[in-house]
Amino acid sequence: MQTRTIGTEGLAVSALGLGTMMMPDNEESVKAIHGALDLGVTLLDTADIYGDFGEQRFGSNERLVGRALKGRRDKAVIATKFGITHTQGPKGDPAYIKKSVDASLYHLGMDYIDLYYQHRPDPDTPIEETVGTLAELVKEGKIRYIGLSEASPELIRRAHxxxxITALQTEYSLWSREVEDEILPLVKELGIGFVPYSPLGRGFLTGQIKSFDDLPPDDYRRSYPRFQGENFTRNLEVVSLIGQMAAEKGCAPSQLALAWLLAQGEHIVPIPGTKRLERVQENLGALQVVLSAGDLARIERISPQGVAAGGRFPGRN
Structure with a gap:
């Protein structure tokens, strides 16, 4: 397994991590996590809010990850997050952080968290206060490294x-390249690792989604602008071109998309999410895909910044 070091304090992780957000709490998910560890994946990404969203049960995905890691804790770098609430908006005040970290440690069944992210900035709490509290948790040994997610350049500088700050987690893929303008240059300047979530465009870049009806009736992606109407049709054209190039190179579209991300910098560690071990194995094949300067130029022509039709989230057209 190829490894990469993120941040300035020496955190080494596998070049590809595993996002667990959409994993149901069942044995297939445990099998996927165990298989990923056996294949050399070390970075496992979860959050206190992931899991049974409908039941508003915080910590259910963390419990799954903790159960899967019993007897294997030393094989994994655990990243989890705090700060998104169901009713109160983003939270980052000291009391909330201290309550959240203890809850996550309990759900995970662990005595420390490797990488602890603020899931979204809290507009009502100065970032200095939030990060100061996290720094206290580092001294106490409850967490090892501090991360931010979807933070602005100004907040990143103030926090650092x-x-x-060891890692910034923000969406980044061939159809979500907004971070290239300011965020990526900044984290590189400061020595902060960059962890792209949704590196496969919420599954669109795999080429497996051919029509809107391919999405189950209860699939959250049905509410996302990029999966709807004319946007879907336009985005499918781009995915088709990516698929053609992947076929020429003898790899899957998902592998080409991940290889492109990996080629953007040694400080970048994507965390593709999946429920199945077969997909973990397929994604890891991206590490064997070599992209020449000509390949990268062709990808740039196919999927330049701003190519995606529709906003990243519901309500943003």
Whole structure:
């Protein structure tokens, strides 16, 4: 397994991680996590809010990850998050953080968290106060490294001035390239690792979704602008071109998309999410895909910044 070091404090992780957000709490998910570990994947990404969203049960995905890692804790770098609530908006005040970290440790069944992210910035709490509290948790040994998610350049600089930020997690893929303007240059300047979530465009870039009806009736992606109407048709044209190039190179579209991300910098560690071990194995094949300067130029022509039709989230057309 190829490894990469993120941040300035020496955190080494596998070049590809595993996102567990959509994993149901069943044995197939445990099998996928065990298989990923056996294949050398070390970075496992979860959050306190992931899991049984409908039942508003915080920690259910963390419990799954903790159960899967019994007897294997030393094989994994555990990343989890706090700060998204169902009713109160983003939270980052000291009392909330201290309550959240203890809850996550309990759900995971662990005595420390490797990488602890603020899931979304709290507009009502200065970032200095949030990161100062996280720095205290580092000293206490409850967490090892601090991360941010979907933070602005200004907040990143202010946070990093309080305590080294190890990783920034933000959406990044061939159809979500907004971070290239300011975020990627900044984290590279500061020595912060970059962890792209949804690196396969919420599954669109795999080429497996051919029509809107391929999405189950209860699939959350049905509410996302990029999966709807004319946007879907336009985005499918781009995915088709990516698929053609992948076929020429003898790899899957998902592998080409992940290989492109990996080629954007040694500080980048994508975390594709899946429920099945077969997909973990397929995604790891991206590490064997070599992209020449000509390949990268062709991908740029196929999927330049801003190519995606529709906004990233519901309500943003």
């Amino acid at each position: 001035a309080v305590h080294p």
